[in-house]
Amino acid sequence: MKEHLRRWAFKTLLIIGPLAHGQTPIWIDPGHGGSDPGTVSLAGVPEKELVLDIALWMAESAKNGLDIGYPILLTRYRDTLISLTDRGLLPKMVWAKAIVSIHMNHSPNPLAKGIEVHIHRRGGPSERLAQKLVADLVVKLGMESRGIRTGDFQILREAPKDIPVLLVELGFLSHPEESRFLSTPLARKALAMILMEGLRDFFDNHNSMERKTYR
Template identity: 35%
Template sequence: MKNKRNPTLKMNWKKTLKNVSFVILMLKICLVFGQKKIIVIDPGHGGNDSGAIGINGILEKDIAIQVAKEILNFNKTLFEDAYDVYLTRYKDTLISLRDRSRLAKSLDADVFISLHGNASRTQSKGMEVYIHASKTSWVLGTSILNETTGKLGLKKRGVKFANFQVLRETVAFCPSVLVELGFVSNKDEAYYFLSSRNIKAIALAVFIGIINYLKPGL
């Protein structure tokens, strides 16, 4: 049964997919001349830590793992494993913040992206990205933010600085960002996250944003 609530967010799915074939072709050319880049995706929370709870009961931890798994899937199906993509958790388990950053360090990751859902007591909406003090992290965060808000019609809330442990402990060895995908406390965005199609769209846009950072000019 379809949800009768129609989110006001606009999603240009076809536009996002339009350039995928070209990106794949260019990636194949680039990979001939270099090793695969390592991407670590960190789905926030997990286990008994649900994170924020949406007004419709949706859980932040579930949104994060769903988007992360779709990125993993897109890397395999659309980009033919052009990158080595790892998740800090693959199921509903709680991983310590220290272990999340340790994984990125042990893998010698090229980028670290932590995925979250936002919440507030007001009807705030949109996507924002947090970084620790790092120019390269700012470039990565901007790339992801521009791709997602530009393609999906989400409100752009900007790249902001924060002293989050998961960023502080990874920024020393790779660009690191924490992406707040949207507000589960906002009616439109909370119901937007219930659609598997929308989850796929967010995942692809985030992934393209990462690729644009790793392979500028594609």
């Protein structure tokens, strides 16, 4: 393992505290960071800041009573650049129950809008979790769905194959209405809560089905 990654992983675990024995975390990956701003809102706010805020709200809600049954870890807790290779490697080091990479979209067409979720292949837990999160965001926030798509993003391709791994695009920073919405702290907190509630409900249902299977 690269020495810099070993040091970074150690610092990350110091930030979130030691995991209880036997607990498998859900990794939330706020995209971009550091010298990679991602796309930029119409007000000039970089994607890297907006998605980090959502991820931090998710981690905070887990500490303050929204129990989804698994610890929530972030691939970054501040404005740091983590390579795509390292993003894919860290969950393998500490194991993972699921991986959700959070991004925001951009298009040269200012009318393009809505959420979309990318998975590596159809079928299995990734598609089921994607369906759950898309449905929740549409119903609870009235967002438009652009559907679930297959993609060959590195974090999808290199992550463990038997767990849900998603890349979620939470709207277009190039769309006037969505850019204003995503730029508000209240909207980002709402997105974080809906994602967390979706994860909780998905794993509650998944674990209930597993218990019935093994009876």
